[in-house]
Amino acid sequence: MIAYLSLLLRLAIWFLLTADFSLANITIGFCVALLLPPRFAPPPVLKEWLRTLWEIIVAIPIAYWEALEMIFRPHTREEIALEQVKPNRTPGLIFLDIFSITFTPKTIVLKYHQDGWYEVHRVRRTKRR
Structure with a gap:
């Protein structure tokens, strides 16, 4: 089951990069996803994949x-913080974690x-006194 999720993640990344859903591109993307070498990491639990997709x-x-909040109430304070990676994360789950953090307008991952x-x-926002 996890191998299918890994394959789907690779295909999703392929489609995000190419933005083309023609039959030829789908075939090429599927071949590329199959030919990429597997990662030698502990297999993730399906529960972790579902939790990350829900996030x-x-x-x-x-x-x-x-x-909308940034449009109507200016945010002028910036900070850089370190957040710990959840334990036992595979590279695919780390990618999805970075994606979910960067997806919101107020946060972006600078470095892993x-x-x-x-x-x-x-x-x-700057706190009012």
């Missing part, structure tokens, strides 16, 4: 809300440290 779905309305940290840039 991405929840991030969509949050992204709209944050965009191999020792298990994300460097996250945040924009916040």
Whole structure:
């Protein structure tokens, strides 16, 4: 089951890069996804994949809300923070974590440290006194 999720993730990345859904591109993308070497990492649990996909779905309305909030109430304070990666994350799940953090307008991942940290840039409102 996890191999299918990995294949689907590779195909999704292919379609995001090419933005072409012709039959030839689908065939090429499928071949590329199959030919890419597998990652030698512990297999992720299906529960973790579903939890991460749910976080991405929840991030969509949050992204709209944050965009409207930034339009009507200016955010002038910036900070860079380190966030720890959840334990036992495979490269595919780390990619989805970075995607869900970067998807919202107020945050972006600047760097992924191999020792298990994300460097996250945040924009916040200035507190009124």
